[in-house]
Amino acid sequence: MPKETFDLRAIAVGAYGPSLLYGVATGAILPVIALTARDLGADVATAALVITLSGIGSLVTNVPATLIATRFGERKALVGASLWCAAAMFLALAAPTLPVFAAAVFMVGMAGAVFGLARQSYLTEAVPAHFRARALSTLGGVTRIGVFVGPFAAALAMSALGLDGAYWVGGVASLVAAALSWRVPELEVAGRTAGGGRPVGAASALTPTVRSTLRSHARIFVTVGIGVLLIAAVRATRQAVLPLWAESIGLDASSTALIYGLSGAIDMLIFYPSGKVMDVKGRRWIAVPCMLIMGTALALLPLTDDAVGLLLVALLIGFGNGIGSGIVMTLGADLSPSPGRPQFLGIWRLLTDTGNMGGPALLSLVTALATLSAGIWATAVLGFLGAAVLWYWIPRAAPGAAEPAVTRG
Numbered sequence: 001m002p003k004e005t006f007d008l009r010a011i012a013v014g015a016y017g018p019s020l021l022y023g024v025a026t027g028a029i030l031p032v033i034a035l036t037a038r039d040l041g042a043d044v045a046t047a048a049l050v051i052t053l054s055g056i057g058s059l060v061t062n063v064p065a066t067l068i069a070t071r072f073g074e075r076k077a078l079v080g081a082s083l084w085c086a087a088a089m090f091l092a093l094a095a096p097t098l099p100v101f102a103a104a105v106f107m108v109g110m111a112g113a114v115f116g117l118a119r120q121s122y123l124t125e126a127v128p129a130h131f132r133a134r135a136l137s138t139l140g141g142v143t144r145i146g147v148f149v150g151p152f153a154a155a156l157a158m159s160a161l162g163l164d165g166a167y168w169v170g171g172v173a174s175l176v177a178a179a180l181s182w183r184v185p186e187l188e189v190a191g192r193t194a195g196g197g198r199p200v201g202a203a204s205a206l207t208p209t210v211r212s213t214l215r216s217h218a219r220i221f222v223t224v225g226i227g228v229l230l231i232a233a234v235r236a237t238r239q240a241v242l243p244l245w246a247e248s249i250g251l252d253a254s255s256t257a258l259i260y261g262l263s264g265a266i267d268m269l270i271f272y273p274s275g276k277v278m279d280v281k282g283r284r285w286i287a288v289p290c291m292l293i294m295g296t297a298l299a300l301l302p303l304t305d306d307a308v309g310l311l312l313v314a315l316l317i318g319f320g321n322g323i324g325s326g327i328v329m330t331l332g333a334d335l336s337p338s339p340g341r342p343q344f345l346g347i348w349r350l351l352t353d354t355g356n357m358g359g360p361a362l363l364s365l366v367t368a369l370a371t372l373s374a375g376i377w378a379t380a381v382l383g384f385l386g387a388a389v390l391w392y393w394i395p396r397a398a399p400g401a402a403e404p405a406v407t408r409g
Contacts, residue, residue: 015184021177022082025173026150029108032158069346081112089167120139208337220335226389231390237362237382238298242314268322270325274324283334287327290327296316
């Protein structure tokens with residue numbers, strides 16, 4: 001698509017509106033999942049396990065999500081995922097027992113896998129390579145804004161409806177996301193009919209599978225793929241270490257929440273400039289500094305002993321993570337083939353979800369065996385390792401030339 005003919009505003013509402021609302025829906029229930037589980041009779045350990053079910057649901061659905069997106073197309077996948085999320089919200093709202101509520105949380109994770117893959121695949125196809133990083137960074141930023149707003153919307157609803165208010169916000173936001181997703185124009189993609197269904201005749205035999213994509217792009221998955229796994233691990237762990245360290249140095253809950261919120265604000269305000277840098281200079285100009293900054297901040301965190309020191313480190317963590325908004329999606333888009341993009345991105349998301357679960361697990365293990373400081377420093381090492389991997393393996397070509405270079409992998 002020529003540069004002069006592309007206008008992001010033409011697809012902005014359909015592309016970003018559902019993501020904003022989906023972020024509001026998931027953000028609304030995050031603070032109350034454990035509380036609802038406790039109300040249904042769970043002890044603290046079981047409530048913590050229920051929280052992880054969303055991540056597990058996403059992890060196990062990433063590969064099946066590719067089949068949904070390939071069979072029905074991105075637009076229908078977005079609508080279906082939003083409706084499934086809404087069903088999960090209303091099931092959680094009406095859950096009479098803990099197992100039913102746990103199933104609802106698992107369903108939210110399933111919906112997230114399909115929604116995330118479909119929206120990334122859609123924008124990758126719809127946006128030209130010279131604008132791709134800005135488009136996907138904006139997608140990441142819009143989602144973060146939604147997740148940030150969600151708890152406030154839930155708090156307002158809960159002032160009148162109690163805990164149920166959070167799930168009403170989640171359910172209604174998901175339904176509106178489904179309605180907006182229906183406005184997304186369907187794309188014609190190689191290997192798929194114009195209506196999003198399976199190709200017929202000889203083309204059907206050429207449709208890539210998850211297995212063939214894994215085999216043909218194995219080199220990418222064990223090089224840049226390891227880098228994005230490490231990004232996900234550090235990002236997931238940073239969310240846990242700030243409140244844990246704040247508690248260890250004696251800060252109260254309100255101070256911790258303020259510091260965490262300010263870090264999140266920095267995180268979600270700088271997504272577009274970083275996307276422009278990636279489009280103009282290349283992906284390494286953001287991917288490597290993102291990991292170096294977060295690694296450095298995590299290495300400094302155990303050296304803080306008061307609110308001011310923790311705030312400065314938290315702001316640095318937020319800045320490092322914020323400049324990397326969209327980097328995982330952008331790399332996946334650059335390296336994914338067409339046809340076969342949904343299959344590739346399903347594996348890509350599987351790697352990131354593995355990092356999302358593996359990072360906090362490493363923090364927990366090292367903390368149990370040694371100290372919290374050691375666990376945080378272990379995460380900092382992952383950040384520096386990720387920077388090295390990404391610097392070495394991310395293609396050095398200009399963004400527009402990145403895709404042809406990777407078909408050799």
